[in-house]
Amino acid sequence: MKTSKLLLAVLVLAASVRAEKSSVFPPGVKPVGPYSPGILAGDSLYVAGQGAQKADGTFPETPEAQLRQCLENVRTVVEAAGLTMDHVVYAQVYVKDPHAFDAVDHAWSAYFSKNGPARSMIGVGALPQNTPVEVNAVAVRKLSDKRPVSVAGGLSAGVPAAVFGGERLYISDCRGENTADALARMGQVLQGAHLDFANMVFVNPYLTDKVSYEEMNRDYATHFEFGNTPARATIQVASLPAGAHIEFTGVAVSKLSKRRAVRPKNMEPSPTASPCVFAGGVFYCSAKSGFIPGPNSGIYASTVEEQVRQTMRNLLDGLEEAGLNFSNVVAANVYLDDVADFPKMNGIYKLFFDATPPARTTVQQYPAGERKPNAKGQWPTLEQISLVAVKE
Numbered sequence: 001m002k003t004s005k006l007l008l009a010v011l012v013l014a015a016s017v018r019a020e021k022s023s024v025f026p027p028g029v030k031p032v033g034p035y036s037p038g039i040l041a042g043d044s045l046y047v048a049g050q051g052a053q054k055a056d057g058t059f060p061e062t063p064e065a066q067l068r069q070c071l072e073n074v075r076t077v078v079e080a081a082g083l084t085m086d087h088v089v090y091a092q093v094y095v096k097d098p099h100a101f102d103a104v105d106h107a108w109s110a111y112f113s114k115n116g117p118a119r120s121m122i123g124v125g126a127l128p129q130n131t132p133v134e135v136n137a138v139a140v141r142k143l144s145d146k147r148p149v150s151v152a153g154g155l156s157a158g159v160p161a162a163v164f165g166g167e168r169l170y171i172s173d174c175r176g177e178n179t180a181d182a183l184a185r186m187g188q189v190l191q192g193a194h195l196d197f198a199n200m201v202f203v204n205p206y207l208t209d210k211v212s213y214e215e216m217n218r219d220y221a222t223h224f225e226f227g228n229t230p231a232r233a234t235i236q237v238a239s240l241p242a243g244a245h246i247e248f249t250g251v252a253v254s255k256l257s258k259r260r261a262v263r264p265k266n267m268e269p270s271p272t273a274s275p276c277v278f279a280g281g282v283f284y285c286s287a288k289s290g291f292i293p294g295p296n297s298g299i300y301a302s303t304v305e306e307q308v309r310q311t312m313r314n315l316l317d318g319l320e321e322a323g324l325n326f327s328n329v330v331a332a333n334v335y336l337d338d339v340a341d342f343p344k345m346n347g348i349y350k351l352f353f354d355a356t357p358p359a360r361t362t363v364q365q366y367p368a369g370e371r372k373p374n375a376k377g378q379w380p381t382l383e384q385i386s387l388v389a390v391k392e
Contacts, residue, residue, distance in 0.1 A: 020390070020392050021039060021040070021328075021330060021356070021390060021392065022039070022040045022041075023036040023037075023039060023356045024037055024040055024045065024081045025038075025080070026076045026077055026080040028055075031048065032128055032129055033128070033342070033346045033349075033350075033362065034346055034349060034350035034353065035048050035332070035358060035359060035360035036357055036358060036359050036360075037077045038077040038081055038359055039330040039331065039356075039358055039359045040081055040141075041330045041390045042282070042390050043140055043141050043142070043165075043166050044138055044139065044140055044141070044165065044330075045077075045078065045081045045087070045137075045138070045139040045140075045141070046137075046138055046330050046331040046358070046359040046388065047074055047077045047078065047136055047137040047138070047359060048136060048359035048361060049134045049135065049361030049362065049363075050070050050073035050074045050134065050135055050136065051070065051073070051129055051131030051134050052069040052073075052133050052134075053069070053073070053129065053131060059131065062103070063095075063097070063103035063104050063107070063132070063133070064103050064104070064106065064107035066100075066104075066131075066133045067093075067104045067107040067108060067133050067135075068107055068111060070093075070134060070135040071085075071111055071135060074091075074136075074137050078137070083139050085112075086143060087139040087140055087141070087143060087146065088137050088138070088139045089117050089138055089140055089145075089146055089163045089164075089165035090118045090119070090137065090163065090165065090170035090251075091117050091119050091120075091135055091136065091137045092120045092121075092122075092136050092137075092249075092361070093108070093120065093121040093122075093133065093134075093135050094122060094127060094133065094134040094135070094363050095121065095122070095123050095124065095132070095133055096123070096124060096125075096127055096131075096133070097123075097132060098123045098238065098239035100132070100133075101121070101123070101239075101241040101242075104121070104133060105156050106156075108156070108158060108159070109156050109159070110158075111158075112158040112159075113157075113158060115146075115148075116158040116159060117137070117138075117163055118159070118161075118163040118170040118171060118172040118249075119159045120172065120173050120204065120206075120247070120249035121173060121241055122206050122235075122237045122239075122240060123240060123241075124237060124363045124364060124366075125339075125363075125364045125367045125368070126338075126339040126363075126364040127339065128339060128362055134361065136359070138165065138170065138331075140165040140166055142166075145165055145166040146163060146164065146165060147164040148163050148164075149161050149163065149169070149189065149193045150192070151188055151189050151192040153188075154172070155172055155173060160172065161188075162189050162192070164193070164254070167255065167258060167279070167280055168201075168251055168252070168279055168282065169195060169199070169251065169252040169253070169254065170251055171186065171189055171190075171248075171249055171250050171251070172189075172249065173241070173247045173248075173249055174186040174189060174248045174249065175240065175241070175242060175244035175246070175247040176244060176247070177210075177244065177246075178215075178219075178245065178246065179211065179218075179246055180219050182244075182246050182247055182248050183219060183220065186248050186250075190252065195252050195254065197223045197224055198224075198225065198228075198256060199253055199256060199259065200250055200251070200252045201230050201231065201250075201253050201259055201277040201278070201279040202231045202232070202233075202250050202251045202277065202279075202284035203230045203233075203249075204232070204234075204235065204248065204249050204250055205220065205232065205235070205246065205247075205248055206235055206240060206246065206248075206249075207234070207235070207236050207237065207245070207246050208237060208238075208239060208240055208246065209236070210245035210246075211245050211246045213234065213236075216234070216246065217271075217272050220272055221271040221272050224271075224272075226270075226271050227261075227263075227269030227270065227271075227274070228261050228274065229261070229270065229272055230250065230273070230274060230277055230284075231273065231274050231276055231277045231284040231286040231386075232272065232273035232274075232286050232287070233287035233333065233335075233386040234273075235287070235335055235365050236365065237365050238365065238366050238367065251279065251284065253280065258280040260277065260278040261274040261278075262274070262276040262277065262318060262321050263275050263276075263321070264317040265321070266293055266317065267293065267317075273286050274286065275317070275318040276318040276319075276321070276322060278322070278391075281390055281391045282388065282389075282391075283319075283324060283328070283387075283389040283390065283391060284387075284388055285315060285318050285319070285387040285388070285389065286386060287333070287384040287385060287386040288311050288314040288315050288384065288386075289311055289314075289381045289383065290307030290308070290309075290310035290311050290314075290382070291314065291381075292310060293314075298376065298377075298378035299378055299380070299381060300378060301379060302371075302379050303344075303382075304336070304337075304341040304344050304345055304382045304383055305344050305345075307379075307382050308345055308348040308349060308383055308385075309348055311383060311385050312326075312349075312352050312385070315385060319387075322391070323391075324391060326352050326353055327353075327354060328389040328390055328391065329353070329358045329387050329388070329389045330358050330359065330388055330389060330390050331358050331360070331387070332358050332359070332360045332361075332385055332386065332387050332388070333361050333363075333385065333386045334360060334361070334362040334363075334384075335363060335364075335365050336362065336363070336382070336383050337364070337381065337382045337383065338364060338368040338382070339362075339363075340368075342362060345362075345383060349385075358387075358388075
């Protein structure tokens with residue numbers, strides 16, 4: 001009898017743990033890959049990238065209508081989770097046509113005339129299903145956890161400089177012509193939230209071809225403690241709004257006691273990016289590629305399938321160092337060299353997740369590059385993947 005009661009207690013406890021991470025699947029929504037439209041985990045909802053498709057599979061004709069359709073598709077997921085659009089604290093907008101930035105921005109401001117989320121917006125080379133615009137989002141379960149941060153000189157109306165979602169701060173675009181200007185803006189936003197660069201847990205530097213990776217890293221490294229930097233996904237993009245050459249967006253945690261960088265033993269400390277960083281119970285992992293670490297390091301796989309396998313292996317190193325695995329992952333961003341590789345990437349990616357895959361956004365962030373090995377036999381990067389996980 002005691003054994004039965006103990007077993008029942010264990011089963012109830014296990015069920016309650018599983019309930020901490022649940023998939024949100026609105027009726028009629030059919031993802032085009034191995035991902036969940038939304039994942040509820042802890043105090044947050046993670047919404048996968050939503051394109052501009054209407055119910056009949058067609059796209060609205062104008063950029064304004066396309067953006068509104070994306071947001072309505074986001075709303076479908078948010079409301080299926082029992083929340084409202086007021087609960088959204090952060091969103092990323094991906095725009096294929098750089099001439100549409102102003103129209104998209106105008107439509108955004110009209111949609112979020114008040115109580116809008118922090119927002120990042122970039123121009124990309126292509127998107128799955130040829131959608132012209134895509135939007136993903138993060139929402140909080142409790143409206144009382146949402147607190148905007150206002151800083152002078154921000155973006156358009158309806159876009160706060162940053163928004164607190166509980167203990168995490170989501171920062172809108174910090175743009176500039178150069179790295180120093182963009183980082184200075186991020187510093188202003190952090191100061192407005194009574195935080196500092198040391199509070200950052202994840203950063204997206206988005207660069208056009210006007211800013212070199214080396215230049216960005218040189219300035220970026222001066223703002224962080226060596227070996228204790230935020231996790232990072234550095235992405236070269238096709239274009240940025242308002243003629244900017246670089247922008248930063250990301251997530252900070254309100255208390256440094258809640259922040260902990262994690263580095264697998266096979267990786268050296270870095271002046272620019274930690275492999276993964278905890279923000280309380282949320283775990284942010286830097287974008288990884290098919291790079292093989294070691295004395296003869298580089299990318300040696302010539303196909304996207306082989307590179308994805310190595311990428312997932314590299315991501316697993318960071319997860320396991322924190323006592324996690326792929327079942328803890330709630331959101332992912334996949335960056336493809338060519339969106340034509342979307343089906344091939346999906347075929348390998350799905351092997352690493354169970355029946356509840358994370359929410360996911362996939363973009364081709366830049367025009368596809370030439371595919372051939374260099375003199376050392378190293379191939380170009382065909383994909384990168386960053387992850388967000390939760391510790392149950």
